[in-house]
Amino acid sequence: MAEPVYDENLMLGYVEGELSDEERRRFELQLDADPALRRLVEDLARDRAALRAVPRPDPPRNFAQDAIHLQERSLLLGEPDAPPIPENEDPAAVRTFRLTRVLASSAIAALVLICGGVL
Numbered sequence: 001m002a003e004p005v006y007d008e009n010l011m012l013g014y015v016e017g018e019l020s021d022e023e024r025r026r027f028e029l030q031l032d033a034d035p036a037l038r039r040l041v042e043d044l045a046r047d048r049a050a051l052r053a054v055p056r057p058d059p060p061r062n063f064a065q066d067a068i069h070l071q072e073r074s075l076l077l078g079e080p081d082a083p084p085i086p087e088n089e090d091p092a093a094v095r096t097f098r099l100t101r102v103l104a105s106s107a108i109a110a111l112v113l114i115c116g117g118v119l
Contacts, residue, residue: 006037015045064113071106075099 013019014027031038060066 004034004036006040011037011041011044014041015048059112064109067109067112068106071102071109075102 010019010023010027014024019027031041
């Protein structure tokens with residue numbers, strides 16, 4: 001017999017308290033009727049609580065500056081482990097792609113810095 005398929009979004013919404021009153025009531029009726037679903041939701045709630053209890057370490061003091069410095073260095077000096085440019089590729093297009101990747105990484109580092117300051 002095939003295992004039942006449960007709506008993970010509904011289970012997560014229930015555990016997170018994001019369901020409307022009507023959705024919550026309907027889901028609780030499902031929980032009452034299905035012990036396996038109830039166990040899954042209890043496990044999910046327990047895992048969620050355990051994850052929320054894990055302390056969040058503060059990033060190193062100069063984390064964002066170091067990340068930006070590494071990205072600038074990579075941009076200026078190139079990537080030592082970068083594969084050679086194939087002969088049929090346009091070198092300018094490859095450099096543009098690499099620059100875009102470096103800029104995206106720098107933007108992520110900046111977001112980490114901003115979020116770290118907010119949290």
